[in-house]
Ligand SMILES: C[S@@+](CC[C@H](N)C(=O)[O-])C[C@H]1O[C@@H](n2cnc3c(N)ncnc32)[C@H](O)[C@@H]1O
């Protein structure tokens with residue numbers, strides 16, 4: 001695995017974060033050292049897919065990057081006539097994702113699409129995964145995407161939504177951010193790397209509060225929802241369509 005050292009040297013001016021070739025090359029190392037519980041979340045996406053699978057259905061991985069969640073879903077699908085649709089709007093990610101998926105054998109078809117998740121058709125879905133991607137959409141586009149996901153799910157269908165979040169209270173928010181930065185330092189990132197990455201993400205990633213997520217899911221129509229994972233300011237939610 002290639003080590004992420006993108007922010008290791010001082011950059012005169014820190015550019016906005018982009019999912020380009022440089023990031024795609026080091027992405028497995030970057031996400032594992034940056035997101036607390038990433039491995040657990042990917043493993044659990046697999047387990048939840050096994051539980052909520054339905055025959056003759058579609059399975060979506062929105063913002064799939066290199067396909068880690070796609071692979072977890074694919075390994076756990078046993079129902080008849082299932083297909084996974086994995087979507088990302090970064091060509092650097094999509095190219096590598098296709099190659100990565102081909103290196104593992106499976107009978108479950110995967111359609112990897114280079115597209116904006118706001119402009120795809122979502123229908124006949126048993127499980128939809130959006131793992132650390134909604135946070136990169138403009139805030140004004142998030143309600144509509146969650147509504148499209150709800151509309152595209154079959155009865156009994158499952159949405160898994162993982163996000164970095166902000167706490168509505170300043171003290172708690174600062175504490176959770178500090179703990180996350182400690183986690184990054186413990187994983188070998190320097191003070192400079194933590195601070196330059198923070199600057200790079202500032203304009204491109206605007207996290208919501210847990211309350212905003214819960215309200216959005218309810219408003220879309222989900223009758224059941226829960227946070228099933230939280231570590232510091234990272235969480236994963238699930239919502240079920242009755
Ligand atoms: C943090 S990564 C997701 C990680 C991945 N889901 C995983 O579990 O390994 C966010 C991804 O979302 C993609 N993305 C951001 N905005 C998007 C959009 N509007 N449409 C499609 N993909 C998008 C980025 O290119 C990037 O690959």
Ligand SMILES: O=C(O)C(=O)C[C@]1(C(=O)O)C=C[C@@H](O)C=C1
Nearest residue numbers: 030031034035132163164197201
């Ligand atoms: O490094 C951080 O502080 C993050 O917020 C991690 C995060 C994310 O949550 O999506 C941000 C960008 C990278 O692609 C991977 C992970």
